[in-house]
Amino acid sequence: MRRALVLVSARCAALALLLSSCAWGGADEGGGRLPAAPTGVTAAAGSATSVHVMWNAVATDRGIRVYEVYRGPTKVKEVPGSAHMVDVAMLRPSTSYAFTVRARDTDGRLGPPSREVRATTPAAVAADHAAPTRPGKPHGRAVGSRAVQLSWSRATDDRDVVSYDILQGDTKIHSVGGNQTATVVTGLRPGTRYSFTVRARDAADNLSPATEAVRITTPGTDDGRGTAPTGFRASTHREDGAHHLDLSWVPPRTDGVVTEYEVRLDGRTATSLVYGGNAPRERATYSFYLGRESGVSHRVRIRGRLPDGTWGGFSAERTVTTGARR
Known part of the structure; x- marks a missing residue:
């Protein structure tokens, strides 16, 4: 059986x-395995001139040195292997873009591209200097020892809120669409105290003030x-x-x-x-x-x-x- x-x-x-x-790349000339194509790739407009790209970590015994992000055939970003997101800026408003991601391991071998994902930037807003209002203070809870769930109340804007930035301390770690007021942050450490804030962004890239911080401690063990x-x-x-x-x-x-x-x-x-x-x-x-x-x-x-x-x-x-x- x-x-x-x-x-x-x-x-x-x-x-x-x-x-x-079946998911791993083919063997390279040295007989080893190339990194796999990144999975779970998503792209969403962050403003009229930027797109937020995310992907899942590629598991490999040799480790990933960098991820390369491509807009069409052109490499536009390169981020460390510990990062799984990036903001691609200097884009045109009201334009559709296609993105792929490739992983390069610590031996320098480049894996195949991910599936292509698309995002369309919203229209530009002329002479918009008004930032969105501050979102309501976020609430959160640990979900296991390596993840937290966050939620907040909506910000308002004289046009529209296009996205929300989630910050861990002073570092932006994630972005979600303007119609979303909750997310789950993963990749955390057990038994660690974290501080999160949220900022709203409009199509003109105006940023709201950051919310009050919500502080969450992940448990020391993960059930x-x-x-x-x-x-x-x-x-x-x-x-x-x-x-x-x-x-x-x-x-x-x-x-x-x-x-x-x-x-x-x-x-x-x-x-x-x-x-x-x-x-x-x-x-x-x-x-x-x-x-x-x-x-x-x-x-x-x-x-x-x-x-x-x-x-x-x-x-x-x-x-x-x-x-x-x-």
């Missing part, structure tokens, strides 16, 4: 999902509940004389898109899957072959790789039995 499970799990292309072994998939369900069905395991879950709420998951079956990794296209943000589903024997019980749970490159917590564990009536 194990052999059959591995064979069927390897059919990653059939569902537009790729096994982790994983805040970064685990929720609503996890498992069942089996019979097809062509064989039993299949059907899974569904709600992805963790994170600061980016979760594109990779690990499925544990009876305490061992059954399959690791990576979405080749747009990863689901609401409920996700996956199904794979279990075997032909009825009356066999299995324990199953799932976890996702967070945008900062670390694994989140495991979902609740479910038990299923092949051939059992629902």
